[in-house]
Amino acid sequence: MTHENESGRPEGRGLPRRSVLKAGVAGGLAITGAAVATSATTAVAVAEDAKDPNLRRHFDVIVVGAGVAGVTATRELRAKGKRVLLLEARNRVGGRTWTDTWRGHMIERGGTWVDRLQPHVWRELNRYQLPIMADAGVVKSFMPTLTGFEELDPSVAYIRQGELFTKFFEDSTRIYPKPFSPLHRRDLVAQYDGFSLRDRLNQMKLTPADEILLTSWTSLYGGTSERGALTHIQQWWALSGGTFEAFHGVNTYRPKLGTVSIVNAMLAEAKPVLKLNSPVKSVVQNPGKVTVTTRAGEVFTAPEVIMAVPVNVWRNITFSPALPAAHREATTAGMGVTEERKLWIDLAKPSYRFVAESPEGRGDPFCYIGRFNDGDPVVAFTVDTTFNENDGDAVERAIRRIIPEAKVRDYVVTNFAKDEFALGTGGYRQPYQLIRLHEKLQQPHGRVKFAGSDIANGWNGYIDGAIEDGLRVAGSPTLSGPAAVAASAEERIFVPKVNRQSYRGLSVR
Numbered sequence: 001m002t003h004e005n006e007s008g009r010p011e012g013r014g015l016p017r018r019s020v021l022k023a024g025v026a027g028g029l030a031i032t033g034a035a036v037a038t039s040a041t042t043a044v045a046v047a048e049d050a051k052d053p054n055l056r057r058h059f060d061v062i063v064v065g066a067g068v069a070g071v072t073a074t075r076e077l078r079a080k081g082k083r084v085l086l087l088e089a090r091n092r093v094g095g096r097t098w099t100d101t102w103r104g105h106m107i108e109r110g111g112t113w114v115d116r117l118q119p120h121v122w123r124e125l126n127r128y129q130l131p132i133m134a135d136a137g138v139v140k141s142f143m144p145t146l147t148g149f150e151e152l153d154p155s156v157a158y159i160r161q162g163e164l165f166t167k168f169f170e171d172s173t174r175i176y177p178k179p180f181s182p183l184h185r186r187d188l189v190a191q192y193d194g195f196s197l198r199d200r201l202n203q204m205k206l207t208p209a210d211e212i213l214l215t216s217w218t219s220l221y222g223g224t225s226e227r228g229a230l231t232h233i234q235q236w237w238a239l240s241g242g243t244f245e246a247f248h249g250v251n252t253y254r255p256k257l258g259t260v261s262i263v264n265a266m267l268a269e270a271k272p273v274l275k276l277n278s279p280v281k282s283v284v285q286n287p288g289k290v291t292v293t294t295r296a297g298e299v300f301t302a303p304e305v306i307m308a309v310p311v312n313v314w315r316n317i318t319f320s321p322a323l324p325a326a327h328r329e330a331t332t333a334g335m336g337v338t339e340e341r342k343l344w345i346d347l348a349k350p351s352y353r354f355v356a357e358s359p360e361g362r363g364d365p366f367c368y369i370g371r372f373n374d375g376d377p378v379v380a381f382t383v384d385t386t387f388n389e390n391d392g393d394a395v396e397r398a399i400r401r402i403i404p405e406a407k408v409r410d411y412v413v414t415n416f417a418k419d420e421f422a423l424g425t426g427g428y429r430q431p432y433q434l435i436r437l438h439e440k441l442q443q444p445h446g447r448v449k450f451a452g453s454d455i456a457n458g459w460n461g462y463i464d465g466a467i468e469d470g471l472r473v474a475g476s477p478t479l480s481g482p483a484a485v486a487a488s489a490e491e492r493i494f495v496p497k498v499n500r501q502s503y504r505g506l507s508v509r
């Protein structure tokens, strides 16, 4: 079995996944380099040449982080004619979206699903004419009961859960009448601001049989029901229009060519200077300019910097002057789900499409597990800290508790929480963070601005939120003026001779 975290370090039995990325990494290292996954199936070797005399050191804007938010901001600024340097720590773009290939399957190790209720990502899919696919759905559903799991026809499996969720969220559309402005009714939000998801479950006084129908989701989204804020999921419900069908349906469509197709399309349009393998170590503000230094000691300057890295990562970057109190509080406490691991599992059996949900705290580690298309591997999520996902027998045992005949052939784990450039999975607030921190985190710190799904107004914690927030920050008044230096029509992405064709549409040398 193959299981490892994103660092590429094998964990447990079997071959590491490193071989999948080998071509990309090996080629890049020879010349200070980097690797970019340009499509779902290709990891090509690319590199920047630090000795290149043409490599500029001063830019109009430096964007740190080539996740969806950073790439969106970069595209918008390039459209205004700015010279933009996009610095990315990893050897690939996409951040917490990561389209990969495993055992011949295209898999998403991070963000996956998109929906027409998410206007920003939907607009990008239309803009670039990127195909989407709908999951085929399931033929069997396994829902939790007090004594185990009950196999149900998918058409009836969610009836009771739908009723319960509707009650769980009963006030949400009133609290968020403008769901993309979470504090529009601050007075109403204040009544729930300190609630955890667990508090709301307790308040409902559900029967045990009903409660376990909800805790698969409250634990998955909250990263445990105790940790997650009620307000966050209430807002998602309001964003979904206040119906269970829409709320549940948000996880139906995905970009057919992978989430990386969105990022690549934006980069192809923006043509920024992109430097991979360039973790930023410090961001120092002096009168008139900001100096950004990478761990390798490279120094770049610009009048404006956008930090499009996860909130949880801020604490490991040196800021001078130091970050404001709200930013320090957020990055210390953490804003995202910290314990979620996503597994892709090649099940020898069963081969049918199914979904199963497990309650919190019963020793069933996979809050959500299923196969949604014929022939696909199974995807599973766990937030259970007592579960060792690197123990292949434990993984198989966990599935057998739901489907006794299950047989695991292989699996792979992604743990963004252990990845130093994420330190968590999707954004999700803790109690009190919405009123206390949300607006402050969007404020610039002098010449340094912040962007990312973690601080978005609308679909915070989703790809859509990352795009929304990249647009917000790029529209900041100080970034709206003309470029200080006339930029060339095309900036450069530094790619060596190999695999040039993978970068069709980008300016390469």
Ligand SMILES: Cc1cc2nc3c(=O)[nH]c(=O)nc-3n(C[C@H](O)[C@H](O)[C@H](O)COP(=O)(O)OP(=O)(O)OC[C@H]3O[C@@H](n4cnc5c(N)ncnc54)[C@H](O)[C@@H]3O)c2cc1C
Pocket (backbone or CB within 6 Å): 064, 065, 066, 067, 068, 069, 070, 087, 088, 089, 090, 093, 094, 095, 096, 097, 109, 110, 111, 112, 113, 114, 278, 279, 280, 281, 308, 309, 310, 313, 317, 340, 342, 416, 420, 421, 422, 424, 425, 426, 427, 451, 452, 453, 454, 461, 462, 463, 464, 466
């Ligand atoms: C397992 C999982 C499942 C998810 N499922 C969904 C889903 O189905 N649908 C959905 O819409 N969303 C989903 N999400 C959430 C979504 O993927 C994220 O909200 C979104 O991708 C975040 O984008 P971002 O640009 O804000 O941050 P990121 O993607 O984290 O981008 C930040 C970038 O900054 C870089 N960086 C970090 N530190 C440094 C540094 N020091 N120097 C330079 N660069 C640095 C990182 O490498 C990264 O590329 C999921 C997330 C995870 C992890």
